[in-house]
Amino acid sequence: MFQFPRLEFGADADALREEVRAFLAAERASGGFVPAADCWVSAADPEFSRKMGARGWLGMVWPKQYGGHNRPVAHRFVVTEEMLAAGAPVAAHWIADRQTGSHILHYGTQEQRRTILPRIAAGECFTAIGMSEPQAGSDLAAIQTAATRTDTGWTLSGRKIWSTGAHYSHYMIVLARTSPAEGRNRQVGLSQFLVDLSLPGIDISGIEDLGGTPHFNETLFDNVKLPPEALLGVEGDGWAQCMGELALERSGPERFLTSLVALEKALPLIARHADERRAGEVGSILANLRVLRRMSLGVAQMLEQGESPATSAAVVKEMGNRLENDIVLKLRAMLAGIPKGEWPEGLDSLLREAVLHLPSNTLRGGTTEILRGIIAREMGMR
Amino acid sequence: MERGTLTLVTEGLERILTDAPLEAIDEHAGIGRDAELLWASLAENGYPRLCVSEENGGFGGALGDGVEAASLTARHAASVPLVDTVLAAGLLSAAGCEAPEMRLGIADPIDTGAALPHASQLDGVLILTGGRLQCAKLQRAHITLIDKAEDGAGRLTAAPSEILIEAEAPEWLTPQALRAIAALGRAAQMAAAMQSVLNLTLTYTQEREQFGRPLAKFQAIQHHLSDIACETAASIAAVELAGDALRADPTMGGGALEEIAIAKTRCGEAASKVSAAAHQAHGAMGFTREYALGRFTRRLWQWQDEFGSETEWAAYLGRSVLSEAAPSLWPRISQPI
Numbered sequence: 001m002f003q004f005p006r007l008e009f010g011a012d013a014d015a016l017r018e019e020v021r022a023f024l025a026a027e028r029a030s031g032g033f034v035p036a037a038d039c040w041v042s043a044a045d046p047e048f049s050r051k052m053g054a055r056g057w058l059g060m061v062w063p064k065q066y067g068g069h070n071r072p073v074a075h076r077f078v079v080t081e082e083m084l085a086a087g088a089p090v091a092a093h094w095i096a097d098r099q100t101g102s103h104i105l106h107y108g109t110q111e112q113r114r115t116i117l118p119r120i121a122a123g124e125c126f127t128a129i130g131m132s133e134p135q136a137g138s139d140l141a142a143i144q145t146a147a148t149r150t151d152t153g154w155t156l157s158g159r160k161i162w163s164t165g166a167h168y169s170h171y172m173i174v175l176a177r178t179s180p181a182e183g184r185n186r187q188v189g190l191s192q193f194l195v196d197l198s199l200p201g202i203d204i205s206g207i208e209d210l211g212g213t214p215h216f217n218e219t220l221f222d223n224v225k226l227p228p229e230a231l232l233g234v235e236g237d238g239w240a241q242c243m244g245e246l247a248l249e250r251s252g253p254e255r256f257l258t259s260l261v262a263l264e265k266a267l268p269l270i271a272r273h274a275d276e277r278r279a280g281e282v283g284s285i286l287a288n289l290r291v292l293r294r295m296s297l298g299v300a301q302m303l304e305q306g307e308s309p310a311t312s313a314a315v316v317k318e319m320g321n322r323l324e325n326d327i328v329l330k331l332r333a334m335l336a337g338i339p340k341g342e343w344p345e346g347l348d349s350l351l352r353e354a355v356l357h358l359p360s361n362t363l364r365g366g367t368t369e370i371l372r373g374i375i376a377r378e379m380g381m382r
Numbered sequence: 383m384e385r386g387t388l389t390l391v392t393e394g395l396e397r398i399l400t401d402a403p404l405e406a407i408d409e410h411a412g413i414g415r416d417a418e419l420l421w422a423s424l425a426e427n428g429y430p431r432l433c434v435s436e437e438n439g440g441f442g443g444a445l446g447d448g449v450e451a452a453s454l455t456a457r458h459a460a461s462v463p464l465v466d467t468v469l470a471a472g473l474l475s476a477a478g479c480e481a482p483e484m485r486l487g488i489a490d491p492i493d494t495g496a497a498l499p500h501a502s503q504l505d506g507v508l509i510l511t512g513g514r515l516q517c518a519k520l521q522r523a524h525i526t527l528i529d530k531a532e533d534g535a536g537r538l539t540a541a542p543s544e545i546l547i548e549a550e551a552p553e554w555l556t557p558q559a560l561r562a563i564a565a566l567g568r569a570a571q572m573a574a575a576m577q578s579v580l581n582l583t584l585t586y587t588q589e590r591e592q593f594g595r596p597l598a599k600f601q602a603i604q605h606h607l608s609d610i611a612c613e614t615a616a617s618i619a620a621v622e623l624a625g626d627a628l629r630a631d632p633t634m635g636g637g638a639l640e641e642i643a644i645a646k647t648r649c650g651e652a653a654s655k656v657s658a659a660a661h662q663a664h665g666a667m668g669f670t671r672e673y674a675l676g677r678f679t680r681r682l683w684q685w686q687d688e689f690g691s692e693t694e695w696a697a698y699l700g701r702s703v704l705s706e707a708a709p710s711l712w713p714r715i716s717q718p719i
Contacts, residue, residue, distance in 0.1 A: 002577075002615045006626070009718045017716070085712045264710055271704040279700030282711070284692075286699050287647035289715045291620045297719060298619070319612050369601075375611055376604035379584055 001311050001378055004298025013074050020082040023055065027088070034346075035087030037261050037354040040254045041164055041364075042213050045089035046123070052079075052090070053123025058097045061304075062105055067118025073304040077297060081253040087261035091165060091215070096120045099248040100127035100173055104194065107233035107241065112194060116171065128166040129249075130174035130195070130219065131242065133159055138370050140175070141186035141239065145221065147176040147193060147231075154226040156193060159218065162364075166204050166217040172197055173245070174221070175238050190238035193230045200224070211356035244308050249365050251299035251313035255320035256292045258357070259327045262350040266331060269347070273338050281330045288323050292316065311378040318371040321361045328354045383432075383443035391432065391441070391451045398423050399458045408677060411534050412461030412503045420462060421485065430464065433472025434481050444632060445472050445563060446625035449570045453621075456571035456685075457578050459677035461533050463487060463500035465567040470508035470517070473563070477515045477549045482506065486517065488564045490689055491557035495537075499688055501525045502534030506546060510560050515551040518542030532684045554633040562634070562642040565689040566624055569645040572685050573617035575678045576656045580610050582675055583660045586667070597663065606659040613652035620648040623719065637717060640702070643695045650692025653682040 009017075027033055027048070036043040052058055060076040062068025080098075083090045101120045104112055119125035136142040145158025156176060166172060172195050179189035197204070201224040206214035233241045263285065270278050296316050302309040331351065340348070362368045376382055383391075402420045410417065424430060433448035434440025443451075452465040463485050470486035484505035490496040491510040498507060502525055509516045521544075525536040584607060587597040597603045627641035628634070657679040661668045668675040686692060703709050 001611060002618050004615070004619050004622075006622075006719065014718065081716065085716070260712065260715075264712060267703070267709040267711065271706075271709040274701070274704040276697050279704055280693055280697040281700065282703050283643070283696030283699030283701075284647060284651065286703065286711055286714060287620075287644040287651075287696060288616075289711070290641075290644050290717075291616050291623065291648050293715055294619045294623050294719060295616065315612050315615055318608070319616060369605070372605045372608035373601070375608040376598075379607060379611065381584070381588070381598040381604050381607060 001315060001375070004295045004312065005301045005305075007074055007077070007297040007301040009074050009078065013072075013078050016075055017078050017082060020057070020079055024082065024086045024088060027051075028086070033087075033089045035261050035265070035350075036089065037087060037350055038258045038357045038360075039087045039261070040084060040090050040094045040258065041360075042091060042215050042357075043087070043089035044091035044165060044168060044215075046092050046126075046168070048089045049093040049123035049126070051123070052093070053121060058093055058123050059101055059117060059121030062101060062117060062121065066105065066113045067121035069121075073300045074297075077253070077300050081257060081293070084253055084257040085260055085264075092126050092168060093120070093123050094254075095129060095165065095169075096125060096127040098252060099129075099245050100171065102248060103173060103232065103241070103245055106244075107192070108194065109229050112229065125171070126165060126169045128163040128169040128172040128197075128217075130160040130163055130172040132162045134161050134218075138367055140242070141181075141190070143175060143177060143190070145174065145176045147178050147191065147226070150225070152225065153228040154193065154230060156195065156221045156224040156226055158221050160221070161207075161218045162216050163219055164216045166197070166219050167206055167214070169197055171195060172219065173232060175242055178235055178238075187239040189236060190242075191235045192232040192238045192241050193226060194232045195221075195224070195226065195230060199226070210359065211353065243310055246366065247299075247303065247308050247310045247313045250317040250371075251296055251303075251309070253293065253296055255317045255365075256289060256296070256323050258361075259324050259331070259354045260289070262347070262354045263327055263331050265344060265347050265350055266335060269338060269342060269344060270334050272342075278334045281334050285327055285330060288326075292320055292323060296320075311374060314366070314371040314374045317365065318368060318375065321368060324361045325358050328358060383441060383447040387441065388443070388447055388451060391429065392454060394427055395424075395429055395451060395454050398427070399455065399460055402460070404458055404460050405677075408459065408461045412463075412500070413534065417462065417503070420460075424462070424464060425483065430467045430483070430485075431471055431481065432468050434475040438475055438480050440471070440475060440481075443472075444629050445469060446566075446628040448472055449567050450621075450625055453567070453570035453574045456574035456681065459575065459578065459674075459681060461503070463503050463533070465571060466500055466564070469563055469567055473508060473555065473560070474515065474517055474547065474549075477552055477555070479515075479517070479547050479549050482517060482546055487520075488560070488689075490564070491560045492690070496688075497528050497531065497535045497537050498525075499535050500533050501536035501538070502527060507542060509542075510551055510555065510557055513551055515549050515555070516545050517547040519544040519546055532681050535684070552633070554635060559634045559639060561689050562639050562646075563628075565646040565695065566621075566628065566642045568685040568688050569617070569624065569642070569649040570621045572649040572653050572682055573614070573621045575682055575685075576610070576614040576617055576652065579656055579660045579675065579678045579682075580607070580614050582678070583607060583610060583663050587663050603663055606663045609659050610656050613655050617649045617652045620645040626719070640699065640714070643699050646690060646695045647692045647699065650686045650695070653686045657682050
C-alpha cells in the first residue's frame with residue numbers, strides 16, 4: 001500500500017506529449033471542443049473519439065493483432081492526462097478504453113477480441129459498466145440481476161443503474177448472479193456478461209444528474225437471450241473479476257484532474273490579484289496534485305507488471321476525490337473578492353459545473369466510505 | 383551511492399537504533415552518557431559522513447541518499463542530530479572542505495532568528511552568510527533552550543565566535559537552496575515518523591477494547607486509520623519524488639528546489655492530519671507523556687515548522703506559478719518524474 005514504483009517517461013513519451021498538445025490546441029482553435037470540467041463523464045463526442053482512434057490514441061497498450069498499438073502504459077498515461085487537463089470531450093470512449101477493452105482482452109473469447117477490440121481502438125465502439133442496481137449500491141454483492149442457463153446460452157433479467165453513457169454505448173459488462181450465495185458468502189455465484197445492448201428486451205432510460213445532464217442511466221433487462229459466449233471469464237468468478245476491473249477504474253488521473261480545467265481558466269485572473277493567501281492555496285494544490293500523480297503513475301506501473309493493486313488504487317481514488325473537492329473550494333476562496341466584471345468569459349459556468357459535480361466525486365466508482373473500508377481491511381482491521 | 387551500499391547502511395543503522403536505549407535518551411533530551419554512546423556508535427560506523435566525499439573519508443553519498451538513510455532515526459523517534467549532521471558535513475564536503483568529525487546543526491539561512499534545531503546536542507553549526515559557508519563551534523553557555531521544544535532546539539544568545547572552517551559557498555548553494563536541503567531532511571523525517579504513528583495506532587486500536595470489542599472494529603476508527611495510511615503513503619511518495627529530483631539535479635539548477643518545496647508542503651500538511659487522527663484514535667492514553675505516540679507527534683509538529691512550514695513553502699510555490707507571464711499549473715504537474 002505504501003510502495004508506488006517509479007514509472008519513467010522516455011524521450012518518445014515526451015514527443016508524444018507534444019503531439020497530443022498540438023492536436024488539442026488545433027482542436028480548440030478550430031472550435032472542435034470547449035474545455036469542460038468532468039469531461040470524462042459529461043463530455044461525449046463520438047466524432048472526437050474517432051479522431052483519437054485514428055491517431056492511435058485508444059487501445060494503446062493492447063496487442064496490434066486486436067487493433068491495439070502495443071505501447072507502454074506510460075504512453076497511455078500521457079494521452080489520458082493531457083486529455084483531462086485540456087477538458088477534452090473524451091467521455092464516449094473513456095470506459096471502453098480504460099477498463100472494458102482490457103477486460104475483454106483478458107477474459108474474452110478470441111472472436112470477441114477480434115471483433116470488438118479493433119472497434120474500440122478506432123473510437124467506434126463504446127461501453128458501459130453494469131454493476132450497481134436500485135437495491136445494490138455500495139453493497140454490490142446484494143445484486144439481484146440473474147442469468148440462467150438455457151439450451152442456447154443464457155437468459156438475463158434484472159435492472160442496472162448509474163451506468164454512465166449506456167445510452168450511446170454498444171456493450172455493457174453486466175454483473176449477474178448465476179448461482180445462489182453460500183450462506184453469508186454472497187461473493188460466490190456471481191458472473192460477468194458481455195452484453196450487446198442492441199439485443200431485444202433491453203430498455204435504457206436516462207437519468208439527469210444534479211446539474212441536469214442526462215449522463216447516466218437505468219437499464220432494464222427483460223428475459224434477454226444471450227449467446228453462450230456472452231459469459232465473460234469464468235462462471236462464478238464475477239466478484240474477483242469485478243475487483244480487478246475496479247483497480248483499472250479507480251487509479252487513473254481522472255480521479256484528481258477533473259476540476260483542474262476550472263482552476264487553470266482562473267489562474268491568470270488570480271495572478272493579477274496575487275497575494276500570500278492566494279499563492280499559498282495555489283502552492284498547496286500544486287503539491288497535492290504532483291504527489292498524487294506520482295502515486296497514480298505507480299499504480300499504472302503495477303498494472304503493467306501484471307499486478308492487481310486494488311488497495312493502492314483505492315488510496316489514489318480516496319485522496320484524489322477529496323482533493324478534487326478541495327480544489328473547487330479553494331478556487332472559490334481564491335476568487336472571493338475579485339470583481340466579477342474581471343472574470344474571463346466562461347469561468348462562472350465552469351466553476352458552477354465543477355460545484356455541481358462535487359457530490360459525485362466521492363461517490364462514483366466506490367464511495368469514500370467503501371474505499372476507506374478496503375484500506376482498513378488491507379491493514380487487518382476487518 | 384550504490385543501492386546495495388545504501389541498503390547496508392540502512393540495515394546497520396537499524397541495528398544500532400534498535401539496540402540503543404532510545405526512550406531513556408529521549409527523556410534526557412538527547413544529552414548525557416547514553417546519547418554519547420549512541421553517537422559514538424554511529425560515528426564509528428561512519429554514518430554521520432554518509433555524504434562526505436570518499437577522499438575525505440566518507441561514503442560519498444548524494445544528499446538525497448543521505449537523507450533517505452538518516453531519516454530512519456525518525457522512525458525510531460531517536461533524539462539524535464544525525465540528519466542535520468549528514469547534510470551539514472555533506473555540504474561542507476561539497477564546498478571542498480574537510481568536514482570535522484562532530485555533531486553539526488544547520489542554521490536556518492532565511493529566517494535567521496529561528497531556533498537552531500538540536501542546539502544543545504551539537505558541537506558545531508553550519509552557517510551560510512554572505513555567500514560564505516562557515517562551520518562554527520557551539521558553546522552550550524550561549525544557547526537558550528526553547529521551552530518544551532524537542533531535541534534541544536534553542537536560540538543562540540551570541541554569534542559563535544570560534545569559526546572552525548570557512549569557505550566560499552558553491553554558487554548554487556543559495557540561502558533558499560540550503561533551506562530546501564534542510565527542509566527535505568525534515569520532510570523525510572516526517573514521512574518516517576508517520577509510518578511509526580500508523581503502526582502504533584494500528585496496534586493500539588486492535589488491542590484496546592471498548593463496548594465489548596476492539597476499537598479497530600469500529601468503522602469510525604477504521605476511517606481514521608485509512609486517513610493516516612493515505613497521508614503516510616502520500617508523504618513517502620513526496621519524499622521519493624524530491625529525493626529522486628535532488629539525485630538527478632544535485633546543484634539544484636533544475637527542478638529539485640520545486641520538488642523539495644512540494645515535499646515539505648505535502649508532508650507538513652499530512653503531519654497535521656496524521657497527528658490529529660492518531661490522537662483521536664488513541665484517546666486520553668495518547669495524550670500522556672508516558673505513552674510512545676507523543677514521541678512521534680511532538681516531533682511531527684516541530685518538524686512541520688522547521689526550515690519553512692508547509693504554509694511558507696506552499697506560498698513559495700504559488701508565487702512562482704503566479705509570477706509567470708502565462709500562469710498555469712499543468713506544465714509543472716506534468717513534468718517528467
